[in-house]
Amino acid sequence: MPFIPHTAEDVQAMLSAIGVADLEALFDEIPKGLRCGELEGIPPGLSEMEVGRVMQARAWEDGQPLCFIGAGAYDHHIPAVVWELAGRGEFYTAYTPYQAEASQGTLQLLYEFQSMMTALTAMEVSNASLYDGASALAEAVLMAVRGNRKSKSKRVLMPRSVHPAYRRVVHTIVRNQGIELVELAFDSASGQTDLDALADHAGEDHAALVIPQPNFFGVLEPVDELTDWAHANGMLAIALVNPLAMALLQPPGEWGGAGADICCGEGQPLGAPLASGGPYFGFLCATAKLVRQMPGRIIGRTVDLDGKTGYTLTLQAREQHIRRSKATSNICTNQVLMVTAATIHMALLGAEGLERAALACHANARRLTQALCELPGVEPVFSGPVFHERVLRLPLAAGAALKSLAAHNLLGGFDLGRDYPELGDAILVCATERRSEAEIEAYRSKLERVIQAQVQTPCQLKPDW
């Protein structure tokens, strides 16, 4: 039985009340070419027992591989208490609740989240989160184009060292608003944004410069120089950061002379499991000056009539239900559940715990790259300092090497061949705090065997018969 309360008679009564013959007529306005027609290929329904069997079989396909891939999603330890608490009925919702002010506990949690993010990034304001890191960057670009009133160009400088998937998502979201992303080359030796290539754009009209920290190659950018350069050329500085790295590195609010104007990124490293790619959450912080250009929800703390502390949605005049097509964004919600986990995760670890986790990642990545680079033909591609990821060149086809490692239940890294063919057989490897010395050694020895098996070395023996 369908869970729709309207009977055929109800529907007919509503249609005759508005003078329409049938339901189909309500969709007349949509051109025929845009209608998707009948859904095909949907198999018949399954019983609960059958579905259980299918899902179990699929879960087994995942296996429990040893993960050395980062590339935007990171295999961190999440203390059991994080999801035990986040899963409680009081917290268990995906969205900002309707009649938000009736849910004071949720609003207080979001307010605490915002406070933690501003502390972590040294920015003045934070929103209550966005969908993911890529769409947060797109919102940051839109925000910069609106907020930089000196710039008339609707162009934004986007380094090629920004995550390729993020660049594609940003392009998809901003292109129909006439915003142009101008690609900036990276220095082939250091892996950092090429300052010479940047200098070519001095004096041009761009709304903003995107500064990834670390960048997609794991490399740390000269953020002070880049921020000051952006400001000297009338641009806003958009920081795209790994939040865990911020526990260790200089936060965007302190970059250069004046600090970054907008800071965004992917929140997954703060308590969200990898889970086949999501759900994750994006975060977005800014200077107070830009707060009215921010998308999404912002929770404020106030007092009620009796002077008691209360929490409320604030600055809603930016939002779609009030400003309609002039809203700063069509986002009228946030990723409450993931943010709940992140807030508990950060509260549990504290500033010191986050710093220790970040340091452990850095140390493990160093161990991993040192171990792998002992192998013949394996070498780091870039000389720039890194956080917890590094690009390595292999002496054999990268795709084939990763496939062989996967056969040993080991995910050896991200193949950069498709997005950066100029780097040759290069992979991006990552080691978080979860990787033990034994696991790092397992990777080294497996890669050694793969190289021995696949690289044809000429026979060194010179037989004399």
Next chain:
Amino acid sequence: MSDTPTDLRYAKSHEWVRDEGDGTATVGITGHAQEMLGDLVFVELPEVGDQLKAGDDCAVVESVKAASDVYSPVSGEVVAVNEALEEAPEIINEDAFGEGWLFKVRLADPAELDGLLDAPGYDAMLAEEA
């Protein structure tokens, strides 16, 4: 009794214009507009140098209830903006027709002023809306 100043011109979208007689005009929102919006909390002004066409949205006034676009009643270049509003938008609530002005324009076509409502015309429009 209407307190709509008779020396100003009015747009149907509730802006007023004062012809300064030197080729420039001052623009603000009417007393009625500020009353409808309620306590103002933020004003986004155009930039000096912006070229406006009559009917362009060129500023935003935000109150505790709503954010509303301000449309320029006349065409021309913005020559001054009321920076005091950035710190104290409530000036508009206190003195919409005076200290609460938004911006000044160098008129591209002074004849546009004749196309706007006079005080009785604006009052008649308000009476019809009420």
